[in-house]
Amino acid sequence: MPSTRLGVAQSAFVGFLAVAMALAAGHLVAGLLLSPSASPFLAVGNAAIDRTPTPVKNFAVQQFGTNDKLALLIGMAVVIALVAVAAGLLSRRSPVPGLVIVGLLGGLGLLAVAEQAGTSGPTLLAPLASLLAGVGAFWGLHALARSTHRDPTPDRRRGVPRREFLVASGSVAAGAALMGVGGELLSRRVDVAASRAAVGPLVPAAPSPPIPAGAAFPELGTPTFLTPAAEFYRVDVNLTVPQLRAEDARLRITGLVDREIELTYDDVRAHRLVERPITMTCVSNYVGGPYVSTAAFIGVPLTDLLLEAGVRPEATQLIGRSVDGFTIGTPLRRVLQAEDRAMLAIGMNGEPLLPEHGFPMRTVIPGLYGYVSATKWVTELELTTFDVDPYWEQRGWDGDPEGIVTIKTSSRIDAPGPFEQVPAGEVTFAGISWAQTIGIERVEISVDEGPWEDAELGVAVNVDTWRMWRARRTLDPGLHTVTVRATDRSGYTQTAERVGPINPGPDGSTGLHSITFTVA
Structure with a gap:
């Protein structure tokens, strides 16, 4: 059988x-x-x-x-x-x-x-x-x-x-x-694209000044000063981008407030809108890494919204809650210190936010890594204390309000590229540096472990944005290495100690960026 x-x-x-x-x-x-x-x-x-x-x-x-x-x-x-x-x-x-x-x-x-x-x-x-x-x-x-x-x-x-x-x-x-x-x-039948298109032009009451000539050197290999929205880095935990229409969005301000309030997208847009160029950095960014971008964000100062709700004295933390329940906790004092530079953003670079960057609304707070400042697709802002742990703190990350979450002073070489071959004679170096809320005072380069020499800085836009640099050196043919370091306006110079961005908790990477290249 x-x-x-x-x-x-x-x-x-x-x-x-x-x-x-x-x-x-x-x-x-x-x-x-x-x-x-x-x-x-x-x-x-x-x-x-x-x-x-x-x-x-x-x-x-x-x-x-x-x-x-x-x-x-x-x-x-x-x-x-x-x-x-x-x-x-x-x-x-x-x-x-x-x-x-x-x-x-x-x-x-x-x-x-x-x-x-x-x-x-x-x-x-x-x-x-x-x-x-x-x-x-x-x-x-x-x-x-x-x-x-x-x-x-x-x-x-x-x-x-x-x-x-x-x-x-x-x-x-x-x-x-x-x-x-x-x-x-x-x-995908929720038509977010149509909702975004219907928002129309965003005209801030307090626009940012035009980016001055000489703020960036894209012709030498640096990024443009403002990162196009489609190229802005994205690091989050979402496998799919939440699809939320502006007309369906609601923002609740709850917790330790005098009165809870709920705002529609139109309500938010009717508030005083400001525009501020801000550089954002991910805590996962390694030395020389790509997870740093700059945009001119348009939105409502968070202080305006919090004052409207009335902040109770015992509140120490602002928790942003996303449409999917994800939470981010920010030290409240950092929000208040930033004044109108900390915002509930609804636009970047003159247009409504892209869905992958938080459309219809998100929070942007300068000087802090994204995991304690950037709630995309935000639907609630809750005033609470540090007894409440948001998403990353529940998983062992440190949201210490005493400053560990502050972005570290850093710099990067963008040109020449690693192992690139350049013509003999004068070699042009270019890159970026950043020290959000403090500002960059000086950038230096060292070629082949030689003495540190000043680079030329681009025009400073504000203390919340990156600053470009460039330098020229005449080099003989052969293999060469260049290293960069930045000094911020507080007098702090980057340390050469190489530490990963999360070691063991998220503290941001340290170390000096170097690249090796060949002069032909």
Whole structure:
């Protein structure tokens, strides 16, 4: 009698298709609910981000940059595919092992969705649909696969069960693909682009002065002084960009206030708008790294909004809460000290914020790393004390109000590039430096470990923005190394001690940037 033990390829295919159907069903329902984060695949990804040790996160940012989330999703997809194949292979004689594994995967998705901030009853329909679809697909495909190994009955031609299995497998594969694409399209049916376009021109009551000539040297290899919004660095924990329309946005100011207030986007826009060029830096930025950008932000001074609500004396921390429940805590004294430079921003470089940078509203507070100052897609500002730990502090990061979160004085070489070959004779060096809220006083370079010599500084715009530098030296042919260091207006000169940005807690990197190049 023929064996009912499934073949290797067939059993692996059953496991793979069942899990694909599970993920696609969950993604479709999440799209119907307009809650992309309810997709079990994305929810598990968010849970993985939450639980990833800090050194691993730092490694991912350094290795993959702004593609770290794409790398995570690809890695997850590979792992899930391997688990699905294993579920099928373990079920060659009986469907029970595979059903257990698929059920466990479904349960993991359910838990991941349930633990997310803002989860409601309807949101759980997505992982439940995923669980049922996965178990059902595995059971049905496994039963059909087993039928292909049994003796055909007298009234059935040999090969009919095999065709039934192939048709069913093709149907499941096509259905999974259609549901996955449908879920993606449904999740994007909130027309954020149209909402952003409808905002129209943003005209601040207090515009910033034009950027003066000589503030940047892009012709020599530095960035432009203002970073185009599409090129502004992005580092956050979101696997998908939250889709929130301006007309749906609400900002609540709560907690230790005299009166809680709620503002629509139009209410916010009706306040006094100011424009301020501000350089932002990520705490994950390594020495010479790219996670520093500058934009002319337009928004309402946070002090105006806080005074409107009335700040109670015991308040020491301002917690920003995003539409997805993510929280960032800022020392309140740093907000008040910044006066109208700390803002609830609604625009950058003259246009409404891009979705990936927080549209419709976000907070911007100069001089602080993003993890304690930059709440994108903000829906609530809560006045509280340091007894309340926001997202990163819950994960062991230090939000010490005494200054550890302040951006460190730093500098970078942009030209020549590492290992670049330049013509013999006069070599031009150029780069950027920054010391937000203090300002840069001096930049020096050292060639081949020689004496430190002053570089020429670009025109200073304000103390909250980077400052460009350039220098020229005549060098002989051969291999050379150049190092840069900056001194801020307080008299502090960068230390040569090389420390990673998160070692062990987030304190920002230290050390001097050097590059090696060749003069031909």
